Amino acid sequence: MRAFLIGSTLLTALFAAVAVGRGAQPTPAQAETSCNASVVHYEQNRDAGQGLTELPWIAGGRGRQRIVGYLFYYPSVLGDRRANQERGVVIPTGGAVPSGANAKILWVPRGPSALTMLLTARQLDGPGAFRQRLHIASGGSYPSIITIPRAGCWQLTLRSGEAHATVVLQAIDAAPSGTCDATPIREEPNPALLSTIWIETIGASRPIYAVGSIHDGGSASEGATIATGGRKVMWVPSAPESVGLSLTVSGRRLDAVGIFRQQFPVAYAITPPVGPVFPSTIDIPTPGCWLLTVRGAKAAGIAVFGAVALTSN
Structure with missing residues (x-):
């Protein structure tokens, strides 16, 4: 090169x-929110399998407990300023995005795991809770469609074999289809x-x-x-x-x-x-x-x- x-x-x-x-360090473009959602990564994950390298991802846990979640649905929400102007992950309520696609996350553990993964969700700013049991697929991954019932700040705990991780999602009511909130232009000295x-x-x-x-x-x-x-x-x-x-x-x-x-x-x-x-x-x-x-x-x-x-x- x-x-x-x-x-x-x-x-x-x-x-x-x-x-x-x-x-000096720049002033962050994103607004502070009350939900400390897991940060979305757009760099390619060096451990990503075939077909996953271009997807945004989140992660929780350390070492052999680490679990990475590949966000298949994310391009469908990135026209919304609540997604494209925040570092933390957002997810639409109800398990689907305005385009009709499902809110799919593929969970990939680093260490040994079992035939199923238990996902336990708890709302941090309200009384909500639910569970999902996910089944192993090819490559040792666990496909899921995350159906969060209401908007708010949700903590997901994932367990399978030695894998154990926690991530936090900001659940939002989806914006109308076709929303295009462009990145803000900064008009200030940098x-x-x-x-x-x-x-x-x-x-x-x-x-x-x-x-x-x-x-x-x-x-x-x-x-x-x-x-x-x-x-x-x-x-x-x-x-x-x-x-x-x-x-x-x-x-x-x-x-x-x-x-x-x-x-x-x-x-x-x-x-x-x-x-x-x-x-x-x-x-x-x-x-x-x-x-x-x-x-x-x-x-x-x-x-x-x-x-x-x-x-x-």
């Missing part, structure tokens, strides 16, 4: 005088950017910032928008050591069928402040609501964009 050196003149030409700095218009990804790792063509379709209050056909976006890691030599951007349309995948090499600013950046031309194929998953070597996060057709005057 080739890396490139970028000086201040080229950065100015490409990204309208956006310069990269390093410094210690790591010489730009007052930017967004940040949400995920388990420290955020990756984006500047450039992130509000093509209207006012900043409408959230992140980008025109189709190829637009320049600069990705700036808040933790430079976590990104590696390339950045992958995977796109999935949330309101229709559509996917794309692009990879961009690292570049380095050679004038102070120095550090890795990822210049990109994001080529979204069609207008609509798009989920972008951004992954480096050890950092990953998501952003939701409203894609609009580029019009000429």
